[in-house]
Each structure stands twice: as structure tokens, then as C-alpha cells.
Amino acid sequence: MSARQQRRVVVTGVGVVAPGGVGREPFWTQLQEGRTATRRLSNCPPEGFRSQVAAEVDLPADVVATRPDGAVLDRATVFAMVAAREAWDDAAPASHYAAERLGVCLGSAVGATTSLERVYRDMSHEGELWNVVADAPPELYDYFVPSSIAAEVAELVGADGPVSVISTGCTSGIDAVGQAADLIRSGVLDAVVSGATEAPISEITVACFDSIRATSTDNETPERASRPFDATRGGFVLGEGAAVFVLEELTHALDRGATVYAEVVGYGSRCNAHHMTGLRADGAELAEAVTAALDQAQVTAPEIDYVNAHGSGTKQNDLHETAALLRSLGERAREVPISSIKSMVGHSLGAIGSIEIAACLLVLRDGVVPPTANLTTPDPDLPLDYVPNTSRAVAARTVLTTGSGFGGFQSAMVLRTLEVAR
Amino acid sequence: MPVITLDDVKRALVEGAGVDAGVDLERGIATLTFEELGYDSLAVLETGLRLGRENGVEIDDEQLADIETPQDLADAVNQALAEAAVA
Amino acid sequence: MIREPAAITGIGIVSPIGNDREAHWIAQQKGVHGIAAVERFDASSYASTLAGEVRDLDPAPALGGRLMSSTDWMTQMSLVAAAEAVADSGIAERHEPGRCGVFTASTAGGYEFGQRELQNLWSRGPKYVSAYQSYAWFYAVNTGQISIRHGFKGHSGVVVADAAGALDALASSAAHLHHGNAAMVSGAVDGTLCPWGWVAHVAGGGTTSASDPETAYLPFDPRASGAVVGEGGAHLVLERAADATGRAYALLVGHASGFVRSSQDPTTVLRRVVEAALADADVRPDRIDLVLADGAGTVAADADEAAVLRSVFGPRRVPVTVPKAAVGRLQAGGAALDVAVAALALRDGLTPPTVHSQVDPAHGIDLVTEPRAGSLNSVLVVARGRGGFVSAVVLTSPHHHPEGA
CATH class of the missing domain: 3.40.47.10 (Thiolase/Chalcone synthase)
Known part of the structure; x- marks a missing residue:
């Protein structure tokens, strides 16, 4: 052991904006009840698209979507701010942290795409002009460079430390929290508001996933459209949302008497160097990421009580992820409960990794594992316990979450109920 | 009657997915698989999208998953055209 | 860090x-x-x-x-x-x-x-x-x-x-x-x-x-x-x-970053970030041989940056250059290019000029406007983004052994 005291990172605040439930507790109730929030696409007109299903957020009417200077905030920024406020109020650090010891690190895969598209339509006269006309709203720049999302949250919580967006496709939500934990461990910061947000549901995103036939076309039965690990699965359902956390260095959190959800004990990430969208069936790189996370956590596979799977609902992912869990967890993979909440809240790209971390924290808090909804036809090629349809009481102390993303990113994180040596 | 020929597939491949140096499409288009020609599944999708647009049809998902060669792709588009004509 | x-x-x-x-x-x-x-x-x-x-x-x-x-x-x-x-x-x-x-x-x-x-x-x-x-x-x-x-x-x-x-x-x-x-x-x-x-x-x-x-x-x-x-x-x-002994252009030895909220004086955060990068590098301000400044090119932002350089290093105490004046601001690419240029400057003992600018004497900085030769040991690179993002790194020559380190 190093003579230097190892700094530890705990989560003390959780905020969630998810399809079917805005707020941490409504989100968690929905997951435990196994209710799906996938529905007919309504954020943009569904006609003309192959996939007309989505998991959409219904924001309360009183949510403010403009800045005091009148700038219209992107939907992803609004989600981030709503979730950040809930997390901040939950952790209630008040003025414990000097602004320079507080940072913001948020994940997002596609930033302010929805607003970029809205402004583009207007300025290009619905795609008529290549040389788009010159009079743009000043906030166009904020949509253009999505570090603006983290900047708004930094303004909200009063952070002067490092502020950034981590954008690693669909693992952004794990990687941002991993990066934030590293900033605390290394001593750069004492607290970080971290998590991820995404509001990708607009025509260009729906169309681009149509083009590669990645999304579900179960347009007649939207509530059953997301079927990870089911033999009849037919692609993912595009989602949106955010989850934001307050991460603190352990001794600071204990000193101020904070309530701790869990400790961030391990994080690992790898690239598959294979394909921008494709996954190799052997799951080798995701397995390596899981192993790296376990190693950092000093946790062995038998100690893992629950796996929150990437479980996007594509056949390729189901096989890849199952192989990766078998490879990294060995026999434990066949016993441990594994579930995908994407069956209920869809796949919100960069945000989902953090929404899944939120689920893990609540699993640890309440000892209940959410199910994989819509799992009615087992796939003979998938031999693990995917917790079909009904939540389960599991006295979980150590949990693993995994993610895979475009660009080849494979990430994993281990969270554990806090134990403090006396 | 087949409407789409290998020449059409070749043209759509060049336009949509590009050709790497050292790949002889002239010779390979009729004999090699997409994989052997160096094309991944997205290149096949992009090429299929182009041919589908040009001909006003869409290849269904199951058929698309089975496409291995440029001829398979031409056949799939032709079949979609035939089905569209019947319907 | x-x-x-x-x-x-x-x-x-x-x-x-x-x-x-x-x-x-x-x-x-x-x-x-x-x-x-x-x-x-x-x-x-x-x-x-x-x-x-x-x-x-x-x-x-x-x-x-x-x-x-x-x-x-x-x-x-x-x-x-x-x-x-x-x-x-x-x-x-x-x-x-x-x-x-x-x-x-x-x-x-x-x-x-x-x-x-x-x-x-x-x-x-x-x-x-x-x-x-x-x-x-x-x-x-x-x-x-x-x-x-x-x-x-x-x-x-x-x-x-x-x-x-x-x-x-x-x-x-x-x-x-x-x-x-x-x-x-x-x-x-x-x-x-x-x-x-x-x-x-x-x-x-x-x-x-x-x-x-x-x-x-x-x-x-x-x-x-x-x-x-x-x-x-x-x-x-x-x-x-x-x-990497014998193969390095330069060593990256210090980094810090911070965020300027809209209600704040940018110089407060910028100064803290520069000082934190130097402290992280364990290099005293008087040991810095060259600063590659952000050089936003607006009067207000330049005045802020110059004020910070003056207060950290002393008026005209350190050569300052903005190589990006020759290429424009390359968004994320700009600071990466600055680090590359800083590494090459350390390798060759050459300071590239800031083209076109005639420095405002009120800034109190030694702006390098003609190429300068002379061995360099430690270089500071500053980057500022729109919306409050500030970062700085310190590079040293791989041949340099800081005294008292």
C-alpha cells in the first residue's frame, strides 16, 4: 500500500430525468414495477420514418427552458439542469465546497443536435440553401459546441474547477462519471457534479438510425418495442433523459454528515478498434473493461451481486455482451442477476450510462433489482439470468454496470455500498 | 426481368461507399463477397439505400441480413421491385 | 494534474x-x-x-x-x-x-x-x-x-x-x-x-x-x-x-483547468489556473522561458490575459508569443497545435513569432514578433474557450533538470 492515503469517491446526490418518470423516485418506482415508457414517437412527426417508436420524457410544465438573458436552452441542457438541481438538493452540500474545488463533468453523445436541427431548418429554408442565411440566434454557438451543457450546470451549482463534457458515444454516461471519480481520486477536486444528458429525438437522429436499421420498427406495439435479451428483439428504441450525481471525496462527505448512496470503486474502459458501429461476437474488449473495473475495485467476480447490462435490444449486442460477461465474470455470470432497463426507458445514447448508474445506486439503497421488461421469449443462445419482467429482492452490496458505444467504446463501472474501516 | 445489374451495384458502391486502392471492382464485383472486397455492413447498407432510393423500393431487414455478395444485393433489389409491381 | x-x-x-x-x-x-x-x-x-x-x-x-x-x-x-x-x-x-x-x-x-x-x-x-x-x-x-x-x-x-x-x-x-x-x-x-x-x-x-x-x-x-x-x-x-529516454521532444509536467462563471472576473480564474499549472509542474514563474498565450484577439480578452501574465510573471519578464496568429483559431485543434509548437520550440531552441501584431504597450508583455533563438527549458501554454473554459499546461525540455527539484 502506498503511504499516501487513497482518496475515495462516494455518491451523495442523485437526480434523474427519464422517460416515464421525471425525478429519482418516480423513475425508480417505474423500474421496480417493470413499466415500459416506450410509445409512439411524438417529439417529431413520426410519418415517413421506419422506426416510429421512442422513449420520451414529459417535462413538467413549470420547467424553465430559457436562460435569464433570454437564450433558449437545448433540451439536453434543460434535462441536465433539472437532474443537477435534484442531485444538488439531494446531496445538500450547501457551501461546504470552495468553488474552485468543485467541478462539472457531464456526458453527452450528440450534444444539442435537436436545437441545431431546429435552427438549421429555419435558416436553410428547410434544406433549400447550402449557404445558410446569416442571421442566427446568438445561442446557436452554444448548440454548436456542447461543452455549453456543462457550463450551464457549472453556473447552476457555482463551480469554478474543471468543467467539461465527455463525449464517447453511448458510453459517455459511464465515462463522464469515471472521469469525475478520477479527478477526485487524484486530488484535483473534492466534489464533482457528474452524470450525463441526451435529447436526441429529432428527425436527423431518427433518420440516421433508420438508415442503419438499428432501431425497432415495432410501430404497432410501442410499449413492447424494446426487448433486450428476447429472441424476438428487433433493434433499440431511441430514448432521452439525464441522470446527474454529486460525487464527493469520502472524508469530506463524512465530515459534513452527508448520506452516501454508494462508493465508486472501479472503472474501466477499452476501445474495440474494430468498427465504428459493429461489435465482435467474442466481447473481448468489453470483458477487458469489466476486468479493469473489477481490478481497480479490488473486487472478484463472485462478489458481484447485480449487473446492469447495456442490453440495447440488438441481437449483436445481446451476443456480444453475454460473451463479455461470461469471459470476465466466469461462472458467476451464470448466477448473477442481469437486467437491462433499456427495455423500459429506451436507449438515450450518451445519457443512458448515467441513468443506469442511477438505477444501480437505487438497487444498492433498496435491495431490489429491476427487471428486463418484455422478456417473454428466451433466446437459446443467451444462457444467463436476465431477470425477466418482474423485479427481484437482492441484498446487493456490489454491482456492475456495462456499456458499449459507437466508436468502439466499451466501459464498465463497479459501485459498492460504503464500508468505512473503523 | 432483372432491372438492377451488377453495374448498378458497382456504381452505387463507388458513389456511396468509395473504393480503396488495390480493389479491382471490375473483376471482383461478380466473383467476390462484399467482405472480400473490403466492404463492411454499413457499406452494404449505404449501397442498398442508394439503389432502393433510385428505384423507389426498400429491401426488407431479413433479406438484408443475408446479403453477402453484390449479386445478392442486386437480387434483393430486383425482388423488391417485383413485389412492388405485384402489389 | x-x-x-x-x-x-x-x-x-x-x-x-x-x-x-x-x-x-x-x-x-x-x-x-x-x-x-x-x-x-x-x-x-x-x-x-x-x-x-x-x-x-x-x-x-x-x-x-x-x-x-x-x-x-x-x-x-x-x-x-x-x-x-x-x-x-x-x-x-x-x-x-x-x-x-x-x-x-x-x-x-x-x-x-x-x-x-x-x-x-x-x-x-x-x-x-x-x-x-x-x-x-x-x-x-x-x-x-x-x-x-x-x-x-x-x-x-x-x-x-x-x-x-x-x-x-x-x-x-x-x-x-x-x-x-x-x-x-x-x-x-x-x-x-x-x-x-x-x-x-x-x-x-x-x-x-x-x-x-x-x-x-x-x-x-x-x-x-x-x-x-x-x-x-x-x-x-x-x-x-x-x-522515452532520448526520444522525447518535451515533457508534459503540469496541467490545470478551471471555469469562469458569467458573474466572475475572468482574471481571477485565469490566474489561479496558470499558477496551479506551474505549481503542478513544480516550476517557479521565474523559470518559465516562454508563454504561448491564448491570444483571443479581442481587446478585452487580451487585456485580461495580459493582466494575468503581468501579475504572475511581472511586467515584460517573460517572452510571450501567439503562434496561432498565423493560422487562426482552430477550435479544439488550436491548443493542441500550440503544444506541438511549444515542443518543437523546446527541441530547437527557437521561439516562433506572433505575426502581424504590434503589441499594445499598455499590456506590459514582451510579445515576440520576430523569431528568437535561444535555448528554452520550460514553456507555459494557455488556452481559453468561449463560455468560460480555461486550461494551461507546462512543458519542459527532456534535457532539463530543474534545480532543487
Whole structure:
């Protein structure tokens, strides 16, 4: 052991904006009840698209979507701010942290795409002009460079430390929290508001996933459209949302008497160097990421009580992820409960990794594992316990979450109920 | 009657997915698989999208998953055209 | 924070004044500039009409037709620069690719590709959207494509922090050298010179409306009227200093970053970040031989930066240069290019000039406007992004042994 005291990172605040439930507790109730929030696409007109299903957020009417200077905030920024406020109020650090010891690190895969598209339509006269006309709203720049999302949250919580967006496709939500934990461990910061947000549901995103036939076309039965690990699965359902956390260095959190959800004990990430969208069936790189996370956590596979799977609902992912869990967890993979909440809240790209971390924290808090909804036809090629349809009481102390993303990113994180040596 | 020929597939491949140096499409288009020609599944999708647009049809998902060669792709588009004509 | 020095062992550059490392470096020393009227599209009707465009670069022979079809121009430039950096470092021969990672910075992704697909969608319909749009536009594209091209599977990432992000990417890369990776490709190559990117730059403010390339982007000059937007940048290969003896251009020894909220005085945060980077590097201000300043090119931002440099180093106590005056502001690529230039300056003992500017004496800084020769041991690089992002790094010569360290 190093003579230097190892700094530890705990989560003390959780905020969630998810399809079917805005707020941490409504989100968690929905997951435990196994209710799906996938529905007919309504954020943009569904006609003309192959996939007309989505998991959409219904924001309360009183949510403010403009800045005091009148700038219209992107939907992803609004989600981030709503979730950040809930997390901040939950952790209630008040003025414990000097602004320079507080940072913001948020994940997002596609930033302010929805607003970029809205402004583009207007300025290009619905795609008529290549040389788009010159009079743009000043906030166009904020949509253009999505570090603006983290900047708004930094303004909200009063952070002067490092502020950034981590954008690693669909693992952004794990990687941002991993990066934030590293900033605390290394001593750069004492607290970080971290998590991820995404509001990708607009025509260009729906169309681009149509083009590669990645999304579900179960347009007649939207509530059953997301079927990870089911033999009849037919692609993912595009989602949106955010989850934001307050991460603190352990001794600071204990000193101020904070309530701790869990400790961030391990994080690992790898690239598959294979394909921008494709996954190799052997799951080798995701397995390596899981192993790296376990190693950092000093946790062995038998100690893992629950796996929150990437479980996007594509056949390729189901096989890849199952192989990766078998490879990294060995026999434990066949016993441990594994579930995908994407069956209920869809796949919100960069945000989902953090929404899944939120689920893990609540699993640890309440000892209940959410199910994989819509799992009615087992796939003979998938031999693990995917917790079909009904939540389960599991006295979980150590949990693993995994993610895979475009660009080849494979990430994993281990969270554990806090134990403090006396 | 087949409407789409290998020449059409070749043209759509060049336009949509590009050709790497050292790949002889002239010779390979009729004999090699997409994989052997160096094309991944997205290149096949992009090429299929182009041919589908040009001909006003869409290849269904199951058929698309089975496409291995440029001829398979031409056949799939032709079949979609035939089905569209019947319907 | 840089826990252990990281060695810069490979540099690849694509810029408006040179499409490889040495071409850029020679042009930079000669005071060549690459600012001219935009040629990529007709910018004559916009408020800003000048840019630093990368010229005469044909990535097709190196990348091949398939990659050219599935990538934006900025990814093509990035792949060219990354290949140069990787070849320069020789890491492919020394390290398992599974233990090499890629951590880059981005600002707006493959924006021209995105504009084309938005146009296809809205003028022709959803079936006209490219199968490649799903990743060619997003911010992670360069890291993903570099990883695939070189087979690098180690811990990788992408950071967005406006123009300051590349310095944060370098710091994260250095951290990953101590979490199992043997080498990292870092830095940033960026570019959004298309009409849809241009309106965003103009909307953001801070771009000059000047039409004379020689007096358009004038950091620290009383005539400063805003910035010129450019494209390009640099990729850098980092290895552990202990593994790179005799092969390093420079060592990355210090980093800090911070955020300026809208209610704050920017100099407070900027000063704290500069001092924190120096403290992290364990280098005293009087040991810094050169500062590569951010040089925003607006009177107010330049005054803030000059005030911080004066207060940290003393009036006119340290030479300051803004090499990007020759190429424009390259978004995330700008700070990466500055680090590459700083490393080359340390290698050769040459300080490149700030072209075109005549320093405002009120700033109280020693702005280098002609090339200067003289050995350098420690260099500070400062980067500021729109919206409050501030980062700084300290580089030292690999041959330098700080006294009392």
C-alpha cells in the first residue's frame, strides 16, 4: 500500500430525468414495477420514418427552458439542469465546497443536435440553401459546441474547477462519471457534479438510425418495442433523459454528515478498434473493461451481486455482451442477476450510462433489482439470468454496470455500498 | 426481368461507399463477397439505400441480413421491385 | 494534474501553413501566415470572410476511398496527423496496440458532413440520409477512427471543453499512462469551415469582420478586432517519461483547468489556473522561458490575459508569443497545435513569432514578433474557450533538470 492515503469517491446526490418518470423516485418506482415508457414517437412527426417508436420524457410544465438573458436552452441542457438541481438538493452540500474545488463533468453523445436541427431548418429554408442565411440566434454557438451543457450546470451549482463534457458515444454516461471519480481520486477536486444528458429525438437522429436499421420498427406495439435479451428483439428504441450525481471525496462527505448512496470503486474502459458501429461476437474488449473495473475495485467476480447490462435490444449486442460477461465474470455470470432497463426507458445514447448508474445506486439503497421488461421469449443462445419482467429482492452490496458505444467504446463501472474501516 | 445489374451495384458502391486502392471492382464485383472486397455492413447498407432510393423500393431487414455478395444485393433489389409491381 | 511527467514522443500536424510537422514548423518560424478569404464556400455575404484553411492536402491516397466516403474532412485531417504522430513516435513497433489509447478533444464534430445530411433530410427526405451519419458527425469520431486505424484498444476518450479541451485531453492521456496504457495519441484536429459552421462562429461573436488578412487577427494589438477561425491542429503521442529516454521532444509536467462563471472576473480564474499549472509542474514563474498565450484577439480578452501574465510573471519578464496568429483559431485543434509548437520550440531552441501584431504597450508583455533563438527549458501554454473554459499546461525540455527539484 502506498503511504499516501487513497482518496475515495462516494455518491451523495442523485437526480434523474427519464422517460416515464421525471425525478429519482418516480423513475425508480417505474423500474421496480417493470413499466415500459416506450410509445409512439411524438417529439417529431413520426410519418415517413421506419422506426416510429421512442422513449420520451414529459417535462413538467413549470420547467424553465430559457436562460435569464433570454437564450433558449437545448433540451439536453434543460434535462441536465433539472437532474443537477435534484442531485444538488439531494446531496445538500450547501457551501461546504470552495468553488474552485468543485467541478462539472457531464456526458453527452450528440450534444444539442435537436436545437441545431431546429435552427438549421429555419435558416436553410428547410434544406433549400447550402449557404445558410446569416442571421442566427446568438445561442446557436452554444448548440454548436456542447461543452455549453456543462457550463450551464457549472453556473447552476457555482463551480469554478474543471468543467467539461465527455463525449464517447453511448458510453459517455459511464465515462463522464469515471472521469469525475478520477479527478477526485487524484486530488484535483473534492466534489464533482457528474452524470450525463441526451435529447436526441429529432428527425436527423431518427433518420440516421433508420438508415442503419438499428432501431425497432415495432410501430404497432410501442410499449413492447424494446426487448433486450428476447429472441424476438428487433433493434433499440431511441430514448432521452439525464441522470446527474454529486460525487464527493469520502472524508469530506463524512465530515459534513452527508448520506452516501454508494462508493465508486472501479472503472474501466477499452476501445474495440474494430468498427465504428459493429461489435465482435467474442466481447473481448468489453470483458477487458469489466476486468479493469473489477481490478481497480479490488473486487472478484463472485462478489458481484447485480449487473446492469447495456442490453440495447440488438441481437449483436445481446451476443456480444453475454460473451463479455461470461469471459470476465466466469461462472458467476451464470448466477448473477442481469437486467437491462433499456427495455423500459429506451436507449438515450450518451445519457443512458448515467441513468443506469442511477438505477444501480437505487438497487444498492433498496435491495431490489429491476427487471428486463418484455422478456417473454428466451433466446437459446443467451444462457444467463436476465431477470425477466418482474423485479427481484437482492441484498446487493456490489454491482456492475456495462456499456458499449459507437466508436468502439466499451466501459464498465463497479459501485459498492460504503464500508468505512473503523 | 432483372432491372438492377451488377453495374448498378458497382456504381452505387463507388458513389456511396468509395473504393480503396488495390480493389479491382471490375473483376471482383461478380466473383467476390462484399467482405472480400473490403466492404463492411454499413457499406452494404449505404449501397442498398442508394439503389432502393433510385428505384423507389426498400429491401426488407431479413433479406438484408443475408446479403453477402453484390449479386445478392442486386437480387434483393430486383425482388423488391417485383413485389412492388405485384402489389 | 500531471502525476508523473509524460514524454511527447510523436507529433503530427495539419495546419493552414503546413500539412506535416516540419513544414508547419518551418513556416511558423519564417512568419508565414495562412489567413485568406474563405475558399471552401462563398463567405462573401457573412460578417466574417477570412479563415485559416488547410490547403493542398489530399488525404485520399493515404486513407482510401472507403474512409473518404464515411468521414468528414476534419476526421480526414485528424487521421493524417495521427498517422504522422504515430509513425514519428514508433510506438507501433514498441508497444502492444492493446495497450495504446486515444484521447482527443473535439468541439463540433464532423460538421460539414452533418450539414450535408441535414440538407439531404430536409430537402429530399429521410431515405436520403447517409448510413454513415450515425457517427461521422458525432464528437467521438476522431478517437474512434484513430483507434480503429491503428488497432489501439487501450483506455480512450473524448473531451469537449471548447478551445481549452485539447489541454485537458493531454492531461487525461498522461493520467492513463499510469492506469495501464503504454502510450496515448492525444491532441485535437478540428474544423468546421462550412456555411452551417460559419453562421455558428459568427453567432458566437468574437470573429473579426476585417478583410485584410494581415491585420485581421491581431492578438495583444490595440487594433485587435476579433479572431479568425481556422482548421487543423495536431496529434501528439505521449509515453511515460521513463520509457522515452532520448526520444522525447518535451515533457508534459503540469496541467490545470478551471471555469469562469458569467458573474466572475475572468482574471481571477485565469490566474489561479496558470499558477496551479506551474505549481503542478513544480516550476517557479521565474523559470518559465516562454508563454504561448491564448491570444483571443479581442481587446478585452487580451487585456485580461495580459493582466494575468503581468501579475504572475511581472511586467515584460517573460517572452510571450501567439503562434496561432498565423493560422487562426482552430477550435479544439488550436491548443493542441500550440503544444506541438511549444515542443518543437523546446527541441530547437527557437521561439516562433506572433505575426502581424504590434503589441499594445499598455499590456506590459514582451510579445515576440520576430523569431528568437535561444535555448528554452520550460514553456507555459494557455488556452481559453468561449463560455468560460480555461486550461494551461507546462512543458519542459527532456534535457532539463530543474534545480532543487
